Amino acid sequence: MATDDSYPVDPPGGDDDFDRVDTRAGRRTRGGERGRALQVRQEQVYVRRRRAVIAGLGAFLLLLVALVGFWVLDRPGSGDDAATAGAGDAVEAASGTGTASEASADEDADEGEKASEEDGPEATDPLWQKEPVAVERPSDTTAMEQVDYLTGNMTPKSVMASGHGLMIANNMMYQHTSTVYDATTREQVAVLDDSLDLAEFGVEGHPGISKGSPVEAVWTDDGRYAYVSQYTMYGENFGVEGFDACTKDSGVGDSMVYRFDAEELAWDQVIRVGAVPKYLEITPDQSTILVSNWCDATLSVVDVEKGEEIKVIDVNASPRGIATMPDSNTAYAVAMYAEELYEIDIEAGTSEVVMNTALRPRHLNISEDGRWLYLTASAGNAIVKIDTETMEVVDQVTPGLEPRSVTLSPDETALYVVNYNEASVSKIRTSDMELIDKQQVDADPIGIDYDPVTNTVWVACYNGAIYVFDDQSTPLP
Numbered sequence: 001m002a003t004d005d006s007y008p009v010d011p012p013g014g015d016d017d018f019d020r021v022d023t024r025a026g027r028r029t030r031g032g033e034r035g036r037a038l039q040v041r042q043e044q045v046y047v048r049r050r051r052a053v054i055a056g057l058g059a060f061l062l063l064l065v066a067l068v069g070f071w072v073l074d075r076p077g078s079g080d081d082a083a084t085a086g087a088g089d090a091v092e093a094a095s096g097t098g099t100a101s102e103a104s105a106d107e108d109a110d111e112g113e114k115a116s117e118e119d120g121p122e123a124t125d126p127l128w129q130k131e132p133v134a135v136e137r138p139s140d141t142t143a144m145e146q147v148d149y150l151t152g153n154m155t156p157k158s159v160m161a162s163g164h165g166l167m168i169a170n171n172m173m174y175q176h177t178s179t180v181y182d183a184t185t186r187e188q189v190a191v192l193d194d195s196l197d198l199a200e201f202g203v204e205g206h207p208g209i210s211k212g213s214p215v216e217a218v219w220t221d222d223g224r225y226a227y228v229s230q231y232t233m234y235g236e237n238f239g240v241e242g243f244d245a246c247t248k249d250s251g252v253g254d255s256m257v258y259r260f261d262a263e264e265l266a267w268d269q270v271i272r273v274g275a276v277p278k279y280l281e282i283t284p285d286q287s288t289i290l291v292s293n294w295c296d297a298t299l300s301v302v303d304v305e306k307g308e309e310i311k312v313i314d315v316n317a318s319p320r321g322i323a324t325m326p327d328s329n330t331a332y333a334v335a336m337y338a339e340e341l342y343e344i345d346i347e348a349g350t351s352e353v354v355m356n357t358a359l360r361p362r363h364l365n366i367s368e369d370g371r372w373l374y375l376t377a378s379a380g381n382a383i384v385k386i387d388t389e390t391m392e393v394v395d396q397v398t399p400g401l402e403p404r405s406v407t408l409s410p411d412e413t414a415l416y417v418v419n420y421n422e423a424s425v426s427k428i429r430t431s432d433m434e435l436i437d438k439q440q441v442d443a444d445p446i447g448i449d450y451d452p453v454t455n456t457v458w459v460a461c462y463n464g465a466i467y468v469f470d471d472q473s474t475p476l477p
Contacts, residue, residue, distance in 0.1 A: 127182060127189065128223045128262035130165030132410065132452035135472060139409035140429040143437050143476050144416075144457060148186050148468035154179050156460035158216045158405065158447035164223025165453050166262055169460055170214035178214045178228055180265065183451045186468060190265040194230065194258070201270040203256070210235030212256060213242075218280040218289065226260040227289055227302075229277040242276040246295035247317075252276060257291060257302070269307050273300040279320050279363075283328035288346060290331055292319040299333060301346060311349045315342050321364035323373060325388075332373060334361035341375065354391050358382055365408045365415065372430070374415060378402050383417060385433055395433040399426035407450045407457070409471070416457050418445035425459050425469070436476060441467050 155174040161167050166189070167181040180190040194212035198204075212230030219226045232242030232255055239253030246252045252275040259269035274293025277300070282289050289302040292315075299313040299322070316338035324331045331344040334357065341355040358380030365374040366388075373386040383403060384396040400419025403426075407416050414436070415428040425445060427437035447460030450471070459467040 126263065128162060128164055128166050130184070130453045132163060133455060135409075135411055135455055137472055137475065138413050139411055139471060140413035140431070140436065141476055142471055143474045144425070144427060144439050144469040144471055145474045146439065146467060147456065147470045148466075150181075150186060150466040150468070151464055152188075153177075154466075155462060155464050156447055156466060157214070157462065159449055159458045159460040159466055160217040160219060160226070160447075161449045161451040161453075161458065162219045162223035162226065162262065163221070163452055166223065166226075167449070167451060167458055168217050168219075168226050168228070168260065169447070169466060170217060170228055172215060172231060173213035176211055176213065178217075178260065180260070180262075183453050183456070192260065192267060196258070196267060196270065198235075198256075198270055201267075203270050203272060206233075206236050206238065208236055210238070212258065214258070215277070216279050217260075218282050220282065221286055224262055226262070227271075227280055227282070228258045228260060229273075229280055229291060230256045230258060231276055231278070242295060244294075246276060248296060250275075250295060252295045257289075259307075271302055271307055271309065273302070273309055274298050274312065279322050281322040281324055281331070283324045283331075283346070284326055285328040287328065290322050290324070290333070290344070290346070292322055292333060294318055294320070297335070299344065299351075301349070313344060313346075313349050313351050315351050316340055316353075320362055321376070323364040323366040325366070325370040326368070327370075332364055332366070334364060334375065336360050336362055355386075358384070362404060363406045365406055367408075367412055374406065374408070374430075376403050376406050376417065378404055378420070383415065383428065383433070385430070397428055397433040397435060399428055399435060400424050400438070404446055405448045407448050409450055410452045416448055416450065418448045418459055420444060420446060425457070425467070439467075439469065441465075 154169060155171050156169040157172045159167055159169040165183050167183050169179045171177045176194045178192040179188060182189050194214055195209050198206045198210050211234040213232055215229045215231045217226045217228045240251040242252050254272055254275060255277050257271040257273055258267045261268040273291045275295035277291045278294050279292045280289055287304055289304060291300040291302060293300060297315055297317055297319060299315060299319060300309045301311040303310045315333055316335035318335060318337040319333055320336045321334045322331060329346050331346060333342045333344055339357050339361060340353045341357050342351045343354045344351050357375060358377035360377060360379035361375055362378045363376040370388060373388050375384050375386060381398050381401060382396050383399055384393045387394050399417045401421040402419060403417045404420045405418055413430055415430055417426050419426060423441055423443050425439050425441055426435055429436050441459050442461040442463050442465050444462035445459050446462050450457055455472045457469040457471050
């Protein structure tokens with residue numbers, strides 16, 4: 001059976017059709033009618049009068065031609081004087097000598113631009129600031145329907161939704177990148193290399209370029225930042241490289257969490273944490289991030305404002321999944337190979353075992369009110385529902401073989417889980433923990449998340465693909 005972060009071997013005529021009309025001019029006369037012959041009188045007085053009239057008409061025509069020529073040449077942008085005319089207009093506008101009508105036109109143009117900016121959602125809403133769309137149907141009444149299949153130079157360990165229009169897929173040491181997608185168009189908007197000069201981010205002791213290996217991510221509520229754990233670091237002074245069977249005595253060096261800025265589409269912060277950090281969770285008040293350090297058997301407590309680890313909390317072997325309560329101080333964490341569920345007091349920096357679990361507890365999800373905790377036991381092929389008021393298991397389900405990552409629908413009526421050893425994704429109704437839908441995907445599905453902007457479920461397969469399922473269009477049979 002594969003270990004938690006193991007990877008399978010060899011990962012994988014023209015358009016000018018105009019109507020033409022021919023017309024012919026003809027002369028008509030009424031039957032029998034003839035015009036009289038024109039008589040021109042030759043007396044001197046009449047000759048002088050005719051000459052005067054012709055001269056006047058000629059002068060008028062010359063004046064008219066001159067006026068038209070002056071008007072054409074005087075237009076801004078006409079002939080060789082276009083640049084000069086444009087510059088002259090700019091000078092007049094700057095000096096305030098433009099006419100009232102010109103000023104009014106400029107003001108109207110400005111107002112039009114402002115109105116366009118205010119009215120056009122594409123102009124005013126940055127890519128990372130889209131709003132979630134409320135579901136029309138409860139999630140436990142719909143089936144998953146595949147709408148996309150994404151590939152290309154990736155080996156995604158996880159895929160996480162910002163909740164505001166972006167998705168980030170983390171490709172570990174097999175590609176050394178994180179790939180950012182527009183959740184709506186499903187196009188790549190950034191590919192982030194994990195190679196950094198840590199000194200530029202205020203991290204000392206590791207000169208030159210260091211490489212990471214992105215694993216998991218957690219987004220801030222506003223969708224501006226994603227914090228990405230780096231499984232291990234490569235470079236100067238990092239000690240032993242991380243590996244899954246490590247312990248506290250293995251000599252694996254500390255690693256980092258990188259922060260991604262969605263506005264700049266770049267890494268903008270680096271935070272030192274423990275050895276082989278995996279899962280991350282941010283508290284509801286957005287003040288604290290908890291990071292599970294696999295090799296150290298600890299949780300790092302990161303102060304978001306300071307951008308640094310402020311304390312370390314001991315747990316047991318191979319911690320992974322984390323969930324935080326609404327009070328932003330109580331959290332739950334699983335120690336995967338110790339098969340224990342811990343309750344964490346963040347402020348006090350303490351931990352307490354509250355349950356021995358089924359085999360290899362891996363992932364935790366919690367309802368918004370903190371009442372229901374969902375624990376996934378990957379080797380036990382189970383998801384259990386726990387009442388946090390009594391810490392008792394109230395229900396459970398077998399979704400498939402080796403369930404791993406799980407996500408909860410926004411309305412909390414459904415859970416979505418990837419089954420690593422079955423190449424499938426299952427949908428569970430939370431009210432009675434019944435399996436209501438299952439779809440096949442590529443081998444080794446390992447990451448999953450729900451995007452509330454498009455109401456789609458994204459599934460990351462370790463072999464190099466991401467499936468996207470619509471979760472609203474198709475009612476369950």
